[in-house]
Amino acid sequence: MGRITCEHLPHPWITPRRESLRAGTPARLPAVDWTVTSADGDLSINPCAPLKQSVCDSSSYACLNQGSYFTNYASQYGSSKSNPEDTIVTINLNQGDYCMLNNPYNVDVIFTCGSGEGTPVPVGHSDSDPCKYVVTWSTKYACAGKSSSGGISGGGVFLIIFFVTLILYFSIGAFYNYKFRGLQGIEILPNSEFWMSLPSYIKDGCRFTYQKIMGLFGGSSSSGGHESF
Numbered sequence: 001m002g003r004i005t006c007e008h009l010p011h012p013w014i015t016p017r018r019e020s021l022r023a024g025t026p027a028r029l030p031a032v033d034w035t036v037t038s039a040d041g042d043l044s045i046n047p048c049a050p051l052k053q054s055v056c057d058s059s060s061y062a063c064l065n066q067g068s069y070f071t072n073y074a075s076q077y078g079s080s081k082s083n084p085e086d087t088i089v090t091i092n093l094n095q096g097d098y099c100m101l102n103n104p105y106n107v108d109v110i111f112t113c114g115s116g117e118g119t120p121v122p123v124g125h126s127d128s129d130p131c132k133y134v135v136t137w138s139t140k141y142a143c144a145g146k147s148s149s150g151g152i153s154g155g156g157v158f159l160i161i162f163f164v165t166l167i168l169y170f171s172i173g174a175f176y177n178y179k180f181r182g183l184q185g186i187e188i189l190p191n192s193e194f195w196m197s198l199p200s201y202i203k204d205g206c207r208f209t210y211q212k213i214m215g216l217f218g219g220s221s222s223s224g225g226h227e228s229f
Contacts, residue, residue: 005141006031006048029141038122041066045120045135047077047091047109061093062107062133072097073105073133088112089142099131107133114138 005028031048044051045062055070056063062073074093082089089111096105109120118139126132152160173190177183186192 005029029139034120036120036122038124040064040122040124041070043120043122043133043135045093045107045109047093050075060096062096064133071105074107078106103131105131105133107135110134110136111142112136112138113143114140116140 029048031046033044033046033051033053035042035044037043042065043062044054044056044065046052047061050059050061051063054060054063055065056072057075059075060072061075061077064071064073073096075095076093078092078094080089080091091109091111092106093109094104094106096107099105108126116139118137118141121136123134123136126134170189174188177188177190186196189195
């Protein structure tokens with residue numbers, strides 16, 4: 001999952017885990033008011049922007065209307081985080097009305113990937129923090145975009161370019177040597193002397209590397225190039 005992105009806003013709420021591994025663009029959460037009824041009253045919430053219609057303050061992101069009175073639970077976006085498996089994104093909206101002990105009300109919106117828009121589900125006040133109101137939301141807006149796992153990796157692209165370049169090199173070089181230099185046989189290859197000597201170069205390189213490695217482990221080599229142990 002990795003992120004929740006609001007519609008019409010330039011910045012995503014990026015969670016700290018594995019964002020660089022996520023591919024595609026997730027659906028954008030529309031900046032609209034959502035109103036749901038809970039045991040505590042009617043909760044209006046907009047995780048992306050201040051509520052457009054609310055009995056609370058004009059800066060309110062979350063407002064709980066309990067009929068005879070109402071409470072502003074959040075006036076700004078606070079932070080975001082994900083669980084270790086990166087399957088849940090929690091958005092905290094804070095700076096609501098005064099709660100207790102000089103602590104303002106705040107709201108945790110817990111997003112999980114689901115089908116369709118879904119609906120915010122009020123859970124109620126947190127057992128560990130009476131000033132925190134918890135809302136869960138299973139929605140497509142918390143799902144990552146199309147995966148790129150079926151595409152060609154960077155290594156695959158490199159190999160394709162390498163072999164295409166190699167084929168063009170030999171084809172064009174052989175054509176030039178045959179057409180304009182009148183060469184035939186093995187000499188038709190571009191830089192044929194180098195390619196004919198390449199196996200010998202590889203053999204010498206392997207022998208040199210072997211001798212160096214054996215020297216590190218206490219072995220030695222004779223002047224004739226034969227290893228002794």
